[in-house]
Amino acid sequence: MKTSIARKILMALSGLFLLLFLFQHFIINSLSVISADAFNSASHFMGYNPIIQFIIQPILLFAVIFHLVMGIVLEAKNRKARSVKYAVNGAAANSTWMSRNMIITGLTVLAFLGLHFYDFWFPEIGYKYVEFGPEDPGRYFGELQHKFVNPVRVALYCTAFIFLALHLLHGFQSSFQSVGFRHNRYTPAIKKLGNIYAIAIPLGFIVIALFHYVSLLN
């Protein structure tokens, strides 16, 4: 934690963990398009399995907080390393917009996470651990649909996932480089896989949101 490389490696590891989380979140969300029952039972399992609730969930929360706090700290340190800026900056010629603006895409995702917690996580935690509401394995699908009625919320949701895609276009492959995994045979494949993941998963979330929005219009 004391050195630049240690922080960089931890940033990458927390990011990789969040990528895994996002993938399972996507799989469960996509069930909601296929079958309400399947979505309900998967959600109920995630919501009441003690290992997931009391071991994995705290780890996930820690990873989210660590990743965002460290991201902000590193950005602040990096800005301090050059106090007089260039009058002309030719950065576009040597690096991608995504790689240079992780703080912007990251903070946008964070803002969305606030809305997402307000919509789903806080009510869920309140229901289970504050009100001690009864177990109701059939409630999840309705709660999900209810959130996709308002077009403004759907638009915010879709915008946030575009920013997430931009974040992941750099973040996925960058995390492998940070942990030192680079090889002329595997790295091109990792970059391709990263691009596919970064576009397909957020696009999938957007499609799911639009699917529910449109299906509720009728």
Next chain:
Amino acid sequence: MSNTMKLTLKIWRQKGPKDSGKLVDYPVDHVSPDMSFLEMLDVLNEQLVEKGEEPVAFDHDCREGICGMCSLVINGRAHGPQTGVTTCQLHMRSFKDGDTIYIEPFRANSFPVIKDLAVDRGAFDRIIQAGGYVSVNTGAAQDANNLPVNKNDADKAFSAATCIGCGACVATCKNASAMLFVSAKVSQLALLPQGKVEAQDRVLNMVHQMDLEGFGNCTNTGACEVECPKGISLDNIARMNREYMVASLKKEN
């Protein structure tokens, strides 16, 4: 001399480390496309001296692209618009008649401006002093065949060793990170049997010094690799990350 160019230079002038500095306009005429960029600055300086003005201070030495002394950020690019060349190897044919050219020093808090375009890159020397060497005691060199080196490793070590320590990586990095430089210096030794003995202490000490000097953190934008006049690869940064991880886990105190 029919196809000479007329240019407007916007050059960073700063009297000393404490001065705040500013961009100053200098029109130059009769610039030959065959001149190198530094020769063009020489012409400007001669004109300034004739007029009794202070010439522009800039670093240079070999003018052959191998010493690492010349610097300059030209129109926002370290060592100018070409890739794979230092400023001294950049020629005026890369510009057009009537162009406005911004010339700024390598900017990083770890590279304080001495005067105008000349910056103090002593931070790199201190990083090398922290471990960028192989400790050799006295005695005759042994027979080279006693130390077999894999050709592939030898090539990678040589590629890393082509780093001339100019600091373009720092200048171009949005975070002013020195990772490409340090990783090249770590790699060129870590890949060879002579350097492996001290590899772990070396990477820890050099990274420690790099952090002390106030360079920013690497965020893998890859800008350094693009702007590096010697094409030092990001492979070296990944290798240093690995070396660092292993060394810090194995460290005994």
